[in-house]
Amino acid sequence: MGRAVEASRAPALEARTYRPLRFGRLRELVERESVFSWLVLTPPLLFLLLFLGYPFFYGVYLSFFRREVTGPATFVGFGNFVTLANDPIFWQSVGNTVKFTGAATILKAIGGLGMALVMNQNFKFKAITRAMLLLPFIVPTVLSTVAWQWIYDPGLGLFNRLLVESGLTKTGFSWLGSPTMAMISVIIVNTWRGLPFFGISILAGLQTIPVEQHESATIDGAGTWDRFRHVTLPSLLPVILIVTTFSVILTFFDFQLVYVLTGGGPANSTHLMATYAYSLSMGAGQMGLGSAVALSMVPVLGLLLVLLTWYVRKD
Amino acid sequence: MTRPETSRTGRREFLKIAAGAAGAAAATGPWISRNAQAKPTTIVFARESSYVKNFDEHFQKVLIPAYLKATGIKIDYQIQAAGGSAVPQLVSMVENKSGADLAWVQQEWLYRDALVDVSDIAEAVGKEQGGWYDEIKLLSVDNGKWKSVPQANIGQLMVYRKDWFDEAGIKQFPDTWDEFLEAGIKLKAKGHPYGMSMGHGFADNYSWLYPLLWSHGVTVMDKAGKKVALDSSETAKCVEYVKRLYKEACIEDCIGWLDPHNNKAFLTSQISCTNNAYSIMVSAKRDLPDMGKVIEHGLNPKGPHGRFHALVPVTHGVFAYGPDPQAAKDFLRWIMDPKQYRPWISSGDMYFAPYLHAFDKYPDWDIEPRVKPFQKVLETGKLTSWPAPANRAHGAVINRWIVIDMFTKACTGTPTKTAIAEAVTQIKQIYG
């Protein structure tokens, strides 16, 4: 594949001569690989240091202080973390975030794989299909979530209307009312949103598997399922891993969906760490505590990612 | 990268262009922040968007031009999103010492230190307009000094479908909580359940759950705000009551309802009663006239210890960080002057009810008879912190929905004793 890429891109580069450069001591210095690298790296690193580094260190710093809005910052060491360790809502949010991320990611990966396999065939409206099926991912989350509020309405919502009118259930479900259903509803919306991202990315990966590999496998007598397991899946693994990692990170940090759909309720059953951190800092004005919740997200996410990589590498 | 400093006129040009064309054509305008000027020619006033559009419009179309004419100062009216994002923005402003000059200072207990003393305004207004309701002083007065000037109360009452209540044989709105439950059971049996909000909202849940507790003699904290008063036998009775109400009289969904959900459920004919401001009636009158005719308002039922309502205060405060707090104070004094204040209140159809006794007999109360009951809210209304001081710790309890979740946890399976114990532990931890 690499060779094919080269060949198509190389022709434009034949025999070009460049204007001779004026070589001075400075120029020689800059041309050294390490100096050049660091020069190029400097602007982005400075930017990140200011806009990412400073807030990050300040955020970490805050989590070790008791800091209420307009109040002074008093050092409390691990006090905030101790408070959180004894806070049932905190632990609920941790559990919710893990459940939410785990379930949604698995559903998105499977659904995305399915979507990619289907789309990998030849049919007429392929281009427009790709664009249409990406729509859930493109539309700003807040806007589609507002629509989902209505879709989940117990009386007029699409789901319950379909369920009741088709005779499957008598009154439909309380999608946003019961704690279990609320979490399921939130997972559904996130899956709906993210599935196309998985689908299109895995499709890209599928399209790079050389046809010869499939052909030789068929000649060797492999059936469709065997081919899938031994040819397709292994080649797809890198793509799936990358896309899944991105998705796990973004889903773990997700804020908007729950903020708009349930506000964390009912009874904190959908409170995620991100929404809890927000409501502590900006709602209750306890910024140190809120930062502590946010900081706690990092090790939990790290653990999830380690588990993910380990699980995938196992195969 | 240097950015050109544009003057205010440059910004006004931008606003005109941007109204029609895509933002790309106006790249210079929004890049520049407000210049700090020696004498302010603009005062920024932030308020959450009002349900009654006319109220905001009166402010924008009548008051702002009038002030401009009188003093040459333009008021920049920043409408903040409803639904809980006003407080984070206010917190952000206070922390960064930049933003609005004065605002509807929601949850002011979080940042009272950042507000200037407005006692002179409040005392003058109180004197000229009949005196303040005592209850609101618990919010606006801190250590003897007024930190905010109360503008009005958003009344919350029981909103119900008179036609469905009549059909079920309930001719008068239930007077006691027990009658309220019985009526609900009858109505749910007929397919018209109640929808009592119990989710993570800020008004429609507090406006009936706290009065329920108060009418049974239960408060969250004691008067000094030092001891937790929630653990009492009456609390268990209230929790059991809510469990029964939820299971036997309410729609299942309402346990997760934020403030707008009961409006939607009512307007789509799914519930027969909820606790709300009179926005539901207004929406119905406008969009569903037939329903509008059969909506009525009822007072909160009474318990053994009386009848209570919850206050939803609108107060205005001036930020100390502003370039010219005195100018902001002058403006605040001006809008509270009866000449400006009365027409403004009238434009809101008494949705915003002043905390001043001069308005007790205000003729506007009689325009729509179904609005008149909201007057009673001022008489029997208490702040959610009652009887304790409205301070930061109280704010933490409100914003973490500790008492609300005590009820919802019980409704979803947690044993009553456990739910109460957990709530008490959390409150104790917050108050320290």
Add this chain to the structure above:
Amino acid sequence: MVGELTWRKRLLGLWVPLSLFYVVALFPFTWMAATSLKTNAELYDPKANPLSIHHPSLVHYISLLQETNFLTWVGNTMLVAVVATGISLLLGTMLAYPLARMRFRGAPLLAITVAVTYLVPQSLLFVPMADLIGRLKLGNTLSAVMLTYPTLLVPFIAWLLMGYFKTVPKELEEQALIDGASRWRAMTRVILPLCMPGFISAGIFAFTLAQNEFLYALLFLSRSEVRTVPIGVVGELIRGDAFYWGQLMAGALLGSVPVALIYSFFVKYYVAGLTAGAVKG
């Protein structure tokens, strides 16, 4: 017989699942469209079919365009997304290129540091970020979000681009250097132009994240004229406790149109870019 088999296979293997995906992906949009075209009276009618419209009306679209700053918000959102994406691509390239193609001391440590930045949640940053923006006096300006969005985008873009840059053979660069080019020229004239699909792919991903961002916009942009679509729509179409559903849905649909159009042009590059970058990465 063979013909029948393939026809059935195609039906089950392609058309049925494809239609399923179409329905699942698009049904909320049909509902959004239906709602935006119904009058309030029909909308609140409990007996009405959610998807059918009896008296279609453009009243919500008209009031959205006339009574709110919707078009301004769309313009702001596009401007912010384009600028933030541009800044992020520039910085991302400068970050990814040396890490992907050069050897220098400190490279592994730097790579790990960059990787770790993906794990920093916005939830930890928003309080200090608000402080920073306040100090720089950028509150209520589009610059506030144009400068803060890259902090979310650069880590991901750098990662995507690194994978893509690695696929360009070293020989090309070496050849250019032999021919007398400076490293800078080799980078900008030779290698980077070959990576256009990668840039487009990363750019689209960044653009999507940028125009979807909510938290920073919520905290920094409170004046109506500087708002972006997500917070403008949610902020001003919800008054008190009333959702203006019809206008909200109209706004949601109209707000998606420009982005969907852009996507339809670029989606094939997006796929091509991911192909090389992700697979090799």
